[in-house]
Amino acid sequence: ATRSVMCDGNDVLLDLITRRLVVGEALGAVPEETPTVPLEADLRARSKTLRLRQQAGAKTLDLDLRRDIDVERSQFLHRLGILEIDWGTPADSEVRSTGTFRETWALQWKPEFSVSVIEASLWGTTVVAAATSCVVSKINEPDISLASLIGLLENSLLANLPAALSAVLESVKTVAALDHDVSHLMAALPTLTRTLRYGDVRGTDVSALVDVADSLLIRICTGLAVAVTGLDDPSAEEFREHLDKVHSAVMVRDDRDASARWLQAMAGVIDRDDVNGLLVGRMVRLLRDSGSITETAAAQRLSRALSVGSTPTAKAGWVDGFLGGGGLVLVHDRALLTLIDTWVRQLREQDFIDTLPLLRRTFGAFEAGERRAIGQAVRGGRRVETTVETDARRGRAAMAVVADILGVGA
Template sequence: MGRLLPGVPRGRRVSVTAQVRVLGIRHHGPGSARALLRALTEFEPDTVLIEGPADADPLVALAASGQMRPPVALLGYASTDPSTAAFWPLATFSPEWQALQWAILHDADVRFCDLPAASSLAADRTAGDQGPDPLAALAAAGGYDDFEQWWDAVVESGTRYPDNTAELANDHHADSFDAITEAMAALRETMEIDEHTLRREAHMRQVLRARIKAGAQKIAVVCGAMHAPALSGKLGPAAPDARLLKGLPKVKTSLTWVPWTHSRLSSASGYGAGITSPGWYHHLFTHHDRTIERWFTRVARELRGEDLPVSSAHVIEATRLAHTLAVLRERPLPGLAEVTEATRSVLCDGDDVLLDLVTRRLVVGEALGGVPDETPTVPLDADLQARSKTLRLKRSAVDKNLDLDLRKDNDLQRSRLLHRLALLGIDWARAATSAVHSTGTFRESWTLRWEPELPIAVVEASRWGTTVESAAHAIVLDRVRRPESSLGEVTDTLEKALLADLRTAIPDVLAAVDAAAALDHDVLHLMSALPALIRTLRYGDVRGTDLSSLGDVTDAMLARICAGLPAAATGLDSDAADALRAAVDDVHIAIAVRDDPATTQRWLGTLRVIADRDDVDGILTGRTVRLLRDMGRIDEGETALRVSRALSVGSDPGAKARWIDGFAGGGAVLLMHDRGLLRLIDDWVSALPAQDFVDVLPVLRRTFGAFAAAERRTLGAVVRGGERTRSTAPSVDTERGARAIRATALILGVPA
């Protein structure tokens, strides 16, 4: 189209012809990408404008780096509030990425033309509101319920084999962009375009005018198909667009490239477009011939990796079935729907679990991109990358299990880094259950998975410091110094600071724990905080941190608990008593772990006081009797007497049930070995009137339902058979046992 270059002095204006070709594409469409490359090669533009934030132009040069490996994304975030951010992702098969690479390869001027991120991030729009989707409307008009199937059949399949379907491909790249623009223009007449979209298109036109004014001769505009009608034909005067863009709010914004993953391409982003099958689309774009056969070969290889019997015959039959389905449905070539059905029927034998595995690993995929080392980043991210490289922690888009032995220096350093990242809210790793069975405190297990959104978390955490250690130190001190921080929050922070080995922060955190404990008069709060402190003392042995002052804080806290617990246990309703019982269990376990005779003596004395009181909820007295029995502080006779007294006539059935819940809850070992106690409980339950039994049944079901299945079976057998179950047990062969002992002693080299 002809344009007059403005800005030339009066009397010297010349008529310059600037050819503009608007190429409306589908974001992340391999068919669009392939057709776009042919159109660019045919048109040979000197300027390429690509839909994307205009203030990201300084980052274009990084796309030429050999270290840039899609999928990647442009990340824009508000410098003062990194949580306000947006992504513009690009994959190998994205038309925008291919346009970028074509322009770099052919030395064309390439720029982004969409509304700058500084304006987009400041726009008052609802999160996730991406405006209308006209292509979905076209799919519905074409008789497709699923937009992915429509696009795959109409566009992707039609450009899949450029060698075998040359005529179809040529027709597509020559005419389809104009046809899509015409279809979008007709569709837009029936739609109400939102104001944000109108402003974006106004900015695109302004950029186009600027490039024409700068002297560009042949301009290719690569944008979403929906915007193509707004950029085609005569641009018209600039004044209306300038008015529309005038006064737009802006925020100070930083932009960079970040790695992305295929799975995240299925989410709406800065483009407002997502796909459900990025792995499939990558395959379509990178394999130009025998696409279906190659795909089923990949599926077979994946299933064989799971030790499944998949042969070459399966691949051949699946290929035939996919092509047959395409013929029956009058489609030019098999699409994802036909491939999926053939995979389920032939390669997975109708098993949807196996099909889900194929979908996750291949149809979606978890490819993680990479960016050059010189990509702009915050100092904290640079330190994190350096530390990760030193400790050989590689970022991956799939779960990676990591078992650490804290006795090894490298593993200890890894543990410190991961705990520091957890404090900063950078959830690269999460605690996991180890496959290595060990009760020692020197082992840790993690599951690592790098999510594309984590760069935002890194940027947000950078306000605390320029290195991971300094940032973690700062955030720990901030947490414990907040006036509203509770004792539980402070002790939890202390435990995390110890695991992260923030030694310089420990004295301040200990002082905060001492101060919080002195100000908190709630016994339940003190009991909730004590286990974390004792765990901290235990970890100090492994990590070498001086925690001598923590022992004094713990002893003082326990003294306050023991003094206030008997009074705090009285006059409680059921919910409060249940909460206190759980706290008693936690403190009891923690004290057992500490294994200090003086501490244990003080605690058991307090439990004895509660067990002897009549004004305490039965769930607490029953629990204290059980704990004292387990610790050997009361014998079998006294235990039986207390159980008999708790179940005596005259007590409320509900109160009796709660006493039994406290006494027996948590494990059936005592009842399995002490048949007298089991008989007392069985006799009481058997003698309950019908209505009383109905009333106490929920509590009893909660108590006995928590036992392990094997424990319940054993108790049931004892109750059904009485003492006769003992006669069914095999007799002990002492002679065989003696031979086994002598053989073991011989192996160990000790006297028998």
Template sequence: MTTRIYGIRHHGPGSAKSLRAALDEFDPDTILIEGPADADPLVALTASAEMIPPIALLAYVAAEPAKAAFWPFAVFSPEWQAMQWAAEHEVPAKFCDLPASQTLDIKDRHREKGDPLEDLAAAAGYDDAERWWDAIVESTSDAGTFDALNEAMASLRESTTIDERTLQREAYMRQTMRKALKDGSERLAVVCGAWHAPALNQLGPAAHDARLLKGIPKTKTSLTWVPWTHSRLATSSGYGAGITSPGWYHHLFTETDKPITRWLTKVARVLRTEDLPVSSAHIIEAARLTETLAAMRSRPLAGLSEVTEATRAVLCDGDEVLLELVSARLVVGEKLGAVPEETPTVPLDADLRAKAKTLRLNQEAAARKLDLDLRKDNDLAKSRLLHRLRLLGIGWGTVTASEVRSTGTFRESWTLEWQPEYAVAIVEASMWGTTVLAAAEAKVLDQANRDDATLGDLTKLLEKALVADLTNVLASLLKLVESAAALDHDVAHLLAAIPPLTRTIRYGDVRGTDATALTRVTDSLLVRISAGLPSAVTSLDDDNAAEMRRLIDDAHGSVMTRDDHEASEQWLTTLHSISHREDVHGLLIGRIVRLLRDADRITQQDSEARLSRALSVGAEPAAKAAWVDGFLSGGGLLLVHDRQLLRLIDDWLSGLGEQDFTDALPLLRRTFGSFDQGERQAVGQAVRDPNNDNKPTTATTLDEERGKTATKAVLEILGVS
């Protein structure tokens, strides 16, 4: 019986090539691979043509899916190549590390401190362990490197304290090796991290390993394969065994003919997509520089550092921003793997895959825009699916501002970006149901029936249920909203409920939803708000006044957007009744006066007279500043166009004493700081030149030739002949 230990680096293309050569030479009859032993039933799936790396083993605690772990594999991972070799040669392959059932539920996981490869790199004159490994190992594919690495690691281990968890893992690997030999293996190959290789060279007594493994707790776990991405293999993602350049490693492994030239060609292609002038001459010169740098450094093949320096100097002209673009697109890359349909999964995941396939929604790692027209059945179905997933905590899609100019409610824009971690979120969400629809409905009802659910919470849930088309729960949610509204006497809660209900009514038509019941509830809330708001705004401090202003602003916008005459009239009448009162915080009165002015409920002269009274001598400076803040919040163009208003505020500010100005300054700074830059510039110009009313001058003569040219250009833009 012969046993060979192949110490590799996880996700190393050089290790993968060397391993393939070594396996061809050794021709083993059994292969053991570092990985959770309870995943053995899943190894057979790696032979499927539909299994496309990068992929990962996912293990999670059945009772608590949030407790999960991933074991990623790329096409250039030595472990993946070992599984592929086994499948091609019909040789059994098994995992040999501690089962996930014995590692997932451990609260205190001891990890080795530091990277032992750093000592080897430092001894060789490198300041970075990955650069050393890339130069010494990844640039070659010699099967003989394994013996040298095992010897080097053995020397390192002699001066390093090994933690208990590592010792237990290695004991389990040795026990697995003993079992394979006992089962009749004559040529056993073991593929493991280089750090563990010296510990597996000699099996030693089994009793010692049994003592190390005794008493390790177990928990019930489930395992499956899930798609993974190159960016999640990167060290920057937080992956402990990550690498800095998965895209580069993938290229090295898959492009065996002229890898440097082909890589630089890819770089040029990326830069050309940004409209940068990169020619074939640039590529040739960059390739020459790369080879020169490798020769100067006595490297058998140029590595990433040489290629990066050549890219910076020749293709990017020293521009670090462009170099970062190349790094993100190519050096790290964004490639999403795939798993076969027969991969074990929870029913919810199977339903999601089926629906996504029907709707032609592809899971992609790179973010992409999706503009939907809700008048189209297929687009409406996509919208509903994405909204249901958001309710379940699966953020595949994020609603974004539309790039399609439209004032209608039938447009909806999303940014889609699939993250591998959503596999865990799907497992967690499966507790609510076996389909996306059933799970979303069950979760919404659970949230709605909680004891601490407020009226605002319920109305937001109602809005989300509508856009997700959860028709089976809408009736229940409406009853809960009506009950909560009848029992809730807090005007602030009633105000908070108006915007989501109004949006629900507004979007109900395009989504084909009957909004009659929603209208009834909204109207009843507005009646109660109109009755309770006058007393609710009395004697508020600064913080509560600011919060009430926000609620009034949101409710006002919703009521006016609804465009219902009776509702608008009722709301504006309520605001008008409050605007004359002296016992209401200036922040609220100023805001209400501004809203009434914008709605043409009071005249320009009336609003100016009220501002003049508010800035009279009898009021405190802070109260005056609060009134101004309320009146001007939301935009400064009013001051540009109403010079009388500007003069009132300017005269008041000019007349403030030093201490009064200091007291009012923070609030005024917040007010004017909310204006955009153009508005602030226009207000400043108006103060500097009070005699200029900004009215456009009228031309005394008409230039017909210029007019014809402009008209012709407009007609061409509009496509009118």
């Protein structure tokens, strides 16, 4: 009746009435002297110190990790997250900033969190002690995976739990030494590298993680040749994701020795015949983009891959591995585009039908502008004409500022 008469059949309005009028958003309170579990008392005290109000309405909290109070707020919310008290959840910031010093949380206190606090009190009497005990308990669970341990390691760093951190590090070293599955090691490395790269924003000492990251990378590079041998198409597709993430993590870390070791490991695999073409194409592309092999060498390898006596589907997998993730290489390198165009035009009808789904997936993932430029180049060999209006006066002013920054004459 309420939906029909008052809301004109609109469920959104009915939900608003239910939430605002029937249920309500006001939170009750109990006197400070009311007996409660020690953990809840500590949570209230810390909330008051950090000026975080327990309110039912949703609120966005932007933290600047260069400020001490915001660092403490971040650590406090991460500790509650470990205890599964999700008062704050990470959110996307509306502030346009690419700095790693910014952190955004969506805050909303729910009545059921009071029960969660009582349940979490079995871990300790304070938020810090309870979060530490919870982490230590999780790392002692049987059959815990390396990726889960790395996640606990990251959470311990974010929550600033030094007592738990040492225990997690020892567990990571033990599990990593016993885990012979390269894919597990590859899944764990990106999270660890991200912590190494950005952990110092909070002033956290991450030097202890360097040895762990180096050890993981050495074992990955050593086992890569065996791990990529004889994979079928679904397994190769899954392994390509690990390749991309590890490569991105190693390049972001910007460590010369680590980068050289990883690139050398991939270079030792790309000439083998027992490796799925999808992975070979991907590794050739990663080596090309990093400058380990020249564009000419990459084009020669693509030409050989499309000319050898493998099936059209296998060749399409090589192309998918090489081009997956972006088509700018075809926009700027017309020799590669000509090679692929020639190969596609020479396919027999049934071969074209068999390879079309894979090629469609590959090219469909490109940006609209990339597809348009490639299409125009294939149709008539014409470059895409782009009209750009320029303002000479504003351009001279910008160049003057750049020259002043660089300390050179305009």
